[in-house]
Amino acid sequence: MDITKLSALEIKKHIKSGEVTCEEVTRVFISKILENKKYNAVLEVFDDAVENAKAMDIKIKDGFNGKLAGVPIIIKDNILYSGKICSCGSKFMKDYIAQYNSTVVKRMLDEGAIIIARANMDEFAMGSSTENSAFGVAHNPIDFERVAGGSSGGSACAVALDMCPIALGTETGGSVRQPASFCGIYGLKPSYGRISRYGVVAFASSLDQVGIFSKTLEDNALMLEVIAGGDNNDETSSKTKVDDYLSEIDKDSTNITIGVPKEIIEMVKGLPCEVNFHNFIKVIKDNNIKTKDISIKDVGLGLATYYILAPAEAASNLAKFDGVKYTSRDNNAKNLQEIYKKSRSKGFGKEVKRRIMLGNYVLSSGYYDAYYKKAKAVQGLLIEEYEKAFDECDIIIMPTTLGEAYKIGSKPNDPVETYKEDIFTVTANIVGIPSLSIPYGKGKEGLPLGIQIMSKKFNEKTIYSFAKTIEKIVKKED
Ligand code: GLN
Numbered sequence: 001m002d003i004t005k006l007s008a009l010e011i012k013k014h015i016k017s018g019e020v021t022c023e024e025v026t027r028v029f030i031s032k033i034l035e036n037k038k039y040n041a042v043l044e045v046f047d048d049a050v051e052n053a054k055a056m057d058i059k060i061k062d063g064f065n066g067k068l069a070g071v072p073i074i075i076k077d078n079i080l081y082s083g084k085i086c087s088c089g090s091k092f093m094k095d096y097i098a099q100y101n102s103t104v105v106k107r108m109l110d111e112g113a114i115i116i117a118r119a120n121m122d123e124f125a126m127g128s129s130t131e132n133s134a135f136g137v138a139h140n141p142i143d144f145e146r147v148a149g150g151s152s153g154g155s156a157c158a159v160a161l162d163m164c165p166i167a168l169g170t171e172t173g174g175s176v177r178q179p180a181s182f183c184g185i186y187g188l189k190p191s192y193g194r195i196s197r198y199g200v201v202a203f204a205s206s207l208d209q210v211g212i213f214s215k216t217l218e219d220n221a222l223m224l225e226v227i228a229g230g231d232n233n234d235e236t237s238s239k240t241k242v243d244d245y246l247s248e249i250d251k252d253s254t255n256i257t258i259g260v261p262k263e264i265i266e267m268v269k270g271l272p273c274e275v276n277f278h279n280f281i282k283v284i285k286d287n288n289i290k291t292k293d294i295s296i297k298d299v300g301l302g303l304a305t306y307y308i309l310a311p312a313e314a315a316s317n318l319a320k321f322d323g324v325k326y327t328s329r330d331n332n333a334k335n336l337q338e339i340y341k342k343s344r345s346k347g348f349g350k351e352v353k354r355r356i357m358l359g360n361y362v363l364s365s366g367y368y369d370a371y372y373k374k375a376k377a378v379q380g381l382l383i384e385e386y387e388k389a390f391d392e393c394d395i396i397i398m399p400t401t402l403g404e405a406y407k408i409g410s411k412p413n414d415p416v417e418t419y420k421e422d423i424f425t426v427t428a429n430i431v432g433i434p435s436l437s438i439p440y441g442k443g444k445e446g447l448p449l450g451i452q453i454m455s456k457k458f459n460e461k462t463i464y465s466f467a468k469t470i471e472k473i474v475k476k477e478d
């Protein structure tokens with residue numbers, strides 16, 4: 001039995017039955033990480049993982065039956081795990097040690113997870129390819145010459161290469177769904193407020209959420225059950241009831257209506273994802289699932305809106321990284337002003353600096369009305385348009401990415417070309433709804449593609465059960 005091929009649920013079962021120990025499982029996954037070092041998906045394997053696994057074996061023997069009992073997990077490098085480095089993919093933070101556990105880490109540990117490593121990411125989660133990581137790019141698990149996606153590229157690659165069954169990433173504008181699509185796995189961005197962000201380094205606070213990577217839908221649902229729910233340490237987290245995502249996954253969802261936005265049909269014309277998206281629509285229709293043409297008039301404005309709101313919030317969130325706290329200091333600085341200036345100039349990478357400048361620009365007094373205020377108005381419009389759209393359907397679908405994973409270093413110097421990659425993912429963050437990227441189909445070059453399944457806020461259970469219906473259909477057709 002190759003343990004690394006198993007789902008988290010299966011691993012848990014095998015440990016419980018005594019077929020394998022948690023220690024063995026942990027060691028096997030760590031070996032897998034080391035074997036695949038060249039992919040640069042993982043920045044650090046935690047040296048106490050095996051010890052923690054041994055302790056877990058004793059606990060399990062004593063009857064502990066947590067939802068993740070003995071399951072190895074990898075976390076993105078911007079999620080605090082007490083006593084471990086959390087560098088956000090930045091050399092500015094390379095020595096920063098987390099002083100406490102984020103709520104997601106605490107909840108996973110309470111359910112028996114073994115957190116084995118931290119994953120590579122674009123610096124401060126800004127990027128779509130992990131090429132902005134100060135520690136080098138994470139490679140695509142299927143084609144080494146290509147990107148794994150980003151910003152949570154390391155987490156996605158790790159799951160796809162069986163370094164762990166489930167990994168956590170974060171999302172501000174697609175950073176879980178896009179790499180999931182490029183790596184051929186599931187990636188969930190939950191509703192805004194569904195998961196506490198306490199102890200997760202902020203990028204753009206009105207958009208950020210923790211997200212979940214997995215090879216199976218069931219594992220995804222299991223993890224959401226563990227980490228979702230209100231948290232007194234995060235006032236933006238919602239107290240809305242956490243559903244039994246896992247047990248409801250097989251609920252029949254053939255009587256729901258799938259909305260296909262006509263604007264998305266226009267947008268995909270000529271794009272590499274076009275054929276696959278139409279295939280998907282055909283497959284659901286052929287299986288007697290009702291589809292409906294809907295309209296989200298301003299969906300195309302999402303991208304510009306995102307690239308105003310996200311940098312604006314980032315400029316403010318990143319002000320605390322100043323060479324005094326958290327970050328490394330430039331030793332040549334002679335006074336406080338110089339500490340800020342020199343440390344930040346040296347510490348931040350090019351893309352992060354660009355975002356901070358852009359953010360301060362759109363917030364500055366002469367431009368606030370023209371950019372930030374306008375973007376907030378468009379956000380309001382989009383929220384209304386999605387709400388109206390969901391009056392007519394239960395699920396909205398669209399492609400996750402423009403096409404397959406691209407070659408490392410192939411994007412031109414113009415950053416806007418890379419930003420355009422996010423056109424289909426950013427609106428879910430802007431309006432706060434959940435969206436799951438499911439692996440579906442392949443592109444011209446044989447690499448995976450993804451389809452997004454979106455629903456109303458806090459309706460992740462409908463997403464999972466519809467995704468399950470699709471999975472069954474695909475299996476039947478194979
Ligand atoms: N690619 C987007 C950006 O660069 C999204 C990043 C994210 O979701 N963290 O901002």
